Amino acid sequence: MITFPVPTRPAHEQGLFRVSPHTPTTVYGRIALDNRNRNQHYVPKYYFRCFSLDEKSIQLMLRKTGKVVPKPASIDKQSSDWWFYGDAATEDAMSAFDGPYSENHQFIVSALDGGRPAAITAEHRLVLLRNMLLQRRRTLAEREAERGVHTFVRDALAPQLTAPGIDESGCPPEAAEALRTMFAIMTKKLDDPRPFQMTKIAAAQDDANALADLTMVFLENDTPRPFIFGDAPVVYANAALCDREMSLLNESSLGLQVFFPLSPRWAVMLYDPETYDVQTEGNGLLVMLTDETDVSELNKLQIHEAHQSIYFHDAANATYVASLWASAAPGEKRGKTVERLPQLTPGGRYLRDVNAIVDPEPSFHPTLGFVSLRDFSGSRMPYRAAHWIGTGDDTPPSLNAFVDRKPWRNA
Missing domain, CATH: 4.10.860 (DNA Excision Repair, Uvrb; Chain A)
Known part of the structure; x- marks a missing residue:
């Protein structure tokens, strides 16, 4: 496991990292900032290269307007900002993750392209799982959501x-x-917001265990339409509970779905086996997508969850991507809020009102033909069974009766 310090102020101020005397610096007052890697990416460049025809550029659409930029955009300048993580030393620490994650990502795509899904071991899947959670937490979208x-x-x-x-x-x-x-x-x-975000990023390696009970499958796109991705490419959804008044996208939520494009042809999906059946092939690792509607639904989800930019690999798909934006009609992004909510015991008894962090409700719920709902009436809402902590042989309590349906869904 790779670990790194979580600075409460830039690393060079703490003395955690040394700046080489041979490294060019710019002086702001009394603080010398290391200029190495000052353009810091929250979606790593290796990921862009998996979707690039020349490994240098990418096609770009602006989320706010749906305008497709006529010329390919340089990968170096996408999903990045100067000193996004605070200093060069912290960027170096992030790069320590990106190296093995890039290698693992490329191996998985190569194995899938070569018809060797059995070569993808449990260790490969675990590394990918950790990669997904870290990528989810490192973006500008995640930072803005916490404001x-x-x-x-x-x-x-x-x-x-x-x-x-x-x-x-x-x-x-x-x-x-x-x-x-x-x-x-x-x-x-x-x-x-940077130190707070870095705290969550540093915990991602261990927190990935929260998703370990989900089933992982790889989606093969066998349609003329490519997978696209946004500047927040790891997206959460919850089709099972979209009509419920509850938090849908907590990492312990019943019915959670996670999607992450790997290339124009491949994506990975995590799903809750307690609430969904998925049409798999072979050894249960693969799902063949032959319906363009499924691909477009996943692409619309990327558009909705993006913060500023949507990317695709080939200019020949510009009209298709623009039409997706018009159909998806993404609105303004909403962030997390703090609300006064009742606290209940596992048995449903009211204790008191507490301040709780509430995730924004998803703005889009994809309808996927290869996924069907199971009967989860006996489930333990709002959490998956793996996330109930009891004593001995205690049966996890059910709060189903306390979770209201949305009035507009009752018709």
Whole structure:
């Protein structure tokens, strides 16, 4: 397992990494920033090359307008920003992940292209699973989705800066001042989302276990339409519970589906076997897609979940991709919120109201002909059985009766 420090401030300020004296630097005040790798990618370049005809450029459509850029875009400038991760040392740490992930990705695609799915071992699938969760967490879309949470926490901390209760608590004046300083530092830290995102990225390797109970299959696109991808290419869906008033896209959610294009021809899908049946072939690893509608539904999901950009491999598909955007009609992206919600015991007894982070409701639910719903009336909503932590032989409780259906779905 590859690990790296999670900086609360840029690594060069902490002394965690040394900047070579031979590396060109730009000086901002008293801080020397290492200029290596300052253009930092949140979708790695190796991934773009899997969809590129020349390994240098990619076709681009803007999510906001649906406009297809006439000329191919340089891979070097896509899904990246200067100092996206904060400094060159942290970018180097991310590259330490991308090396083995790139090698694993290329091996899997090569094995699939060569008709050797049996060569894809459990270890290959585990590395891919970790890659998917890290990719999900490293994007600009993920960072922007957290802004509402940061705003909530900052607004909650702000009154503490002038709260009279600190002075009236009986603590010495220097202790009261220290508390105010601490709250001021915490509030300021919330202005920079990078350390918080890096904390989630660093945990992705272990947190991938949360998806290990899902079944992994590879989708072969045997249609004239290619798989496309957005600047947030690992997308979550939940067709089973799209009519329920509950969190649908938690990594422990019943009915979770995860999609990740691997090339114009191949994609990987994770699904909850408790709620879906999937039409597989051979050893159960492959799904052959012969219906263009299925491919287009998956491509529309990429358009909806993208933050700024959608990519495709060949200019010959420009009209098709533009028509997908018109059909998908993606709206403005919504972020996470903090809401006051009831806390229940596993048996459904009300305890109290608590502040809870709520994911935005999906804006698109793909309808896929190769997937059918199972009878999950005896399931343990809202979580998959693997995520109930009990004692001994306790039967996981069912909260089905507490999960409401959306009124507009009842007809």
